[in-house]
Amino acid sequence: xxxxxxxxxxxxxxxxxxxxxxxxxxxxxxxxxxxxxxxxxxxxxxxxxxxxxxxxxxxxxxxxxxxxxxxxxxxxxxxxxxxxxxxxxxxxxxxxxxxxxxxxxxxxxxxxxxxxxxxxxxxxxxxxxxxxxxxxxxxxxxxxxxxxxxxxxxxxxxxxxxxxxxxxxxxxxxxxxxxxxxxxxxxxxxxxxxxxxxxxxxxxxxxxxxxxxxxxxxxxxxxxxxxxxxxxxxx
Ligand code: SF4
Numbered sequence: 001x002x003x004x005x006x007x008x009x010x011x012x013x014x015x016x017x018x019x020x021x022x023x024x025x026x027x028x029x030x031x032x033x034x035x036x037x038x039x040x041x042x043x044x045x046x047x048x049x050x051x052x053x054x055x056x057x058x059x060x061x062x063x064x065x066x067x068x069x070x071x072x073x074x075x076x077x078x079x080x081x082x083x084x085x086x087x088x089x090x091x092x093x094x095x096x097x098x099x100x101x102x103x104x105x106x107x108x109x110x111x112x113x114x115x116x117x118x119x120x121x122x123x124x125x126x127x128x129x130x131x132x133x134x135x136x137x138x139x140x141x142x143x144x145x146x147x148x149x150x151x152x153x154x155x156x157x158x159x160x161x162x163x164x165x166x167x168x169x170x171x172x173x174x175x176x177x178x179x180x181x182x183x184x185x186x187x188x189x190x191x192x193x194x195x196x197x198x199x200x201x202x203x204x205x206x207x208x209x210x211x212x213x214x215x216x217x218x219x220x221x222x223x224x225x226x227x228x229x230x231x232x233x234x235x
Contacts, residue, residue: 012039016046031182044178045071045147051176052117053146057155058180059188067149073121076149077142077158083135094135099165104133106140117146148174152188195230 015032022030034040045067048054056074058064064076080094086104087097099105106125110132114122123141125132139158142148150159158164159173179185202211213229 012043015043019043019047020050040180041067041070044180045074047176047178048074048147049119053174054148054176054178055155055159055174056147056149056178056180057152057185058149059152059184060181061151063180064149064151071147073119073145074147074149075123075138075142075145077139077154078151079154080135083133083138085135086133094133097133099133099136102133104131104136106132106136108140108144111140111144113144113146121146146174152179152185153192156188156192197226197229 011034015034019030019032032040032043034043044054044056048056056067058067061078061082064078067074068076080097083094084090085092085094085097087102110126112124112126114120114124123144125137125141142150143159158166197214197217199211199214202214210233217226
């Protein structure tokens with residue numbers, strides 16, 4: 001069979017047509033493999049506008065920035081380590097702040113959305129833009145937006161968990177999820193869900209019993225035995 005020689009724009013159009021066909025056929029999970037430079041973020045942006053809402057995940061901040069620079073309607077959110085905490089006089093980053101009850105914490109009614117779900121969508125903060133916490137302002141703008149771009153770890157740790165201070169209530173799970181560089185998804189999930197049992201840590205907390213139990217784990221140890229050990233540690 002002769003290899004087709006398409007221009008990049010033709011390839012993008014073909015990929016979008018395939019996505020549309022798959023969606024019409026009720027396919028829920030679509031995997032796209034395409035070379036660098038083909039315009040995958042452009043394809044993601046087009047799919048987002050079709051569906052009027054999306055969450056895009058990237059493994060790196062630099063890719064988040066690319067979406068931010070290329071598409072005005074997309075909003076990005078970065079982790080607490082990227083912002084200085086006003087409560088702590090800008091001496092430490094926001095991961096050290098105690099947000100509950102903080103005067104700089106903006107509430108959800110402070111934000112409003114205009115032209116929702118369109119290319120012209122804008123998320124406003126009603127007032128106090130300068131005064132409020134920079135971490136929460138950008139995070140709430142991203143959460144309110146129909147087109148949110150997170151890095152994997154921030155999305156898992158803030159949008160898929162209840163162990164995170166926020167007044168947003170139930171998290172807004174958007175209609176479509178696009179995982180950019182999806183070959184890294186398994187590793188990203190693995191790093192979130194993995195637990196290291198180390199003898200050295202047991203030694204550090206002075207637990208000889210725990211150190212012995214960890215030492216006895218080997219390739220033939222029953223998984224139920226390990227689960228029991230974790231239960232004992234948590235309870
Ligand atoms: S809301 Fe912002 S300024 Fe206040 S403690 Fe949290 S991170 Fe710091």
